[in-house]
Amino acid sequence: MNHAFFIWMSYGATAVAVLVEVASLLVRRSRAFTLVEEEKDLEAQD
Amino acid sequence: MKINWYYFASPATFFRLAGWVAPWMFVLAAILAAAGLYVGFVVAPTDAQQGEVYRVIFIHVPAAWMSMFIYFVMSCYCALSLTFNTRVGAMMARALAPTGAMFTFVALWTGAFWGRPTWGTYWAWDARMTSELVLLFLYFGFIALGNAFEDPRRGDRASALLALIGIVNLPIIYFSVKWWNTLHQGSSVSFRGTSMHVAMLWGMLLMALACWAYAIGASMTRVRAIIIERERRTNWVRALAGARA
Numbered sequence: 001m002n003h004a005f006f007i008w009m010s011y012g013a014t015a016v017a018v019l020v021e022v023a024s025l026l027v028r029r030s031r032a033f034t035l036v037e038e039e040k041d042l043e044a045q046d
Numbered sequence: 047m048k049i050n051w052y053y054f055a056s057p058a059t060f061f062r063l064a065g066w067v068a069p070w071m072f073v074l075a076a077i078l079a080a081a082g083l084y085v086g087f088v089v090a091p092t093d094a095q096q097g098e099v100y101r102v103i104f105i106h107v108p109a110a111w112m113s114m115f116i117y118f119v120m121s122c123y124c125a126l127s128l129t130f131n132t133r134v135g136a137m138m139a140r141a142l143a144p145t146g147a148m149f150t151f152v153a154l155w156t157g158a159f160w161g162r163p164t165w166g167t168y169w170a171w172d173a174r175m176t177s178e179l180v181l182l183f184l185y186f187g188f189i190a191l192g193n194a195f196e197d198p199r200r201g202d203r204a205s206a207l208l209a210l211i212g213i214v215n216l217p218i219i220y221f222s223v224k225w226w227n228t229l230h231q232g233s234s235v236s237f238r239g240t241s242m243h244v245a246m247l248w249g250m251l252l253m254a255l256a257c258w259a260y261a262i263g264a265s266m267t268r269v270r271a272i273i274i275e276r277e278r279r280t281n282w283v284r285a286l287a288g289a290r291a
Contacts, residue, residue: 003097003098003099003163004098006099006102006159006160006162006163007098007099007101007102007159009159010102010105010106010155010156010159010160011105013152013155013156013159014105014109014152014155014156017148017151017152018148018260021144021145021148021264022264024144025264025267025268025271028268028271029267029270029271029274031271032271032272032274032275032278033274033287033290035274035275035278036274036278036283036284036287037287039278039279040284040287
């Protein structure tokens with residue numbers, strides 16, 4: 001049996017999972033700062 | 047040396063501490079992962095019985111360890127948050143959950159791709175695999191319940207209770223291979239020693255340390271975003287956002 005497929009599927013999926021998490025961290029950080037700016041704008045309108 | 051824990055319980059202080067720790071942990075994780083993969087794929091010999099596919103353990107075992115360890119740490123933060131009503135404790139628990147879920151998914155996925163060539167099946171409803179799947183659902187439940195409330199502090203309390211009830215699953219996962227007759231084999235590594243080749247053991251330990259450093263880096267980065275979201279009405283966060291713009 002060729003084991004390369006099983007090894008690639010394991011490490012490949014792990015790499016994808018880590019990349020997705022790192023991307024989600026960057027997006028969340030950016031959204032958090034956007035939330036602060038929106039809050040400031042809302043208060044300025046009041 | 048006496049540590050002032052109340053000082054670190056302040057979101058503003060913890061934000062700075064997390065910002066200092068996170069990048070170093072990501073660098074450490076990258077170095078340890080490179081070393082672990084080198085030992086695992088170049089130095090460690092081929093397994094006499096399983097052949098090359100055993101090299102999946104260099105990610106499968108550390109991911110499984112981290113899935114349980116992160117849940118334990120998350121539950122400790124939940125207990126701290128419920129007992130002392132600490133905001134940072136609840137935020138850390140929320141920051142750890144997605145990383146714990148990611149490691150649980152990786153443990154299940156890599157286990158399936160190890161199981162197919164060695165056991166002849168991707169999945170079996172045996173005690174170890176099923177209890178690990180329950181752990182994944184506990185992480186999902188914790189995240190969903192926390193986000194179900196408009197008031198994040200109410201969400202913190204509800205999800206903390208769920209996490210503390212769910213901790214009963216950890217000994218079930220760990221002892222499942224002893225308590226029941228499972229397809230999953232018993233532990234190859236314990237505090238009393240190991241039945242593995244020394245290079246295999248080192249590859250696995252280096253990868254476990256890499257996963258540990260990555261988990262700290264990711265949770266510290268996430269907790270910073272959570273602190274910004276929740277403390278957005280405070281002057282120091284506004285000043286921070288202003289300086290960034």
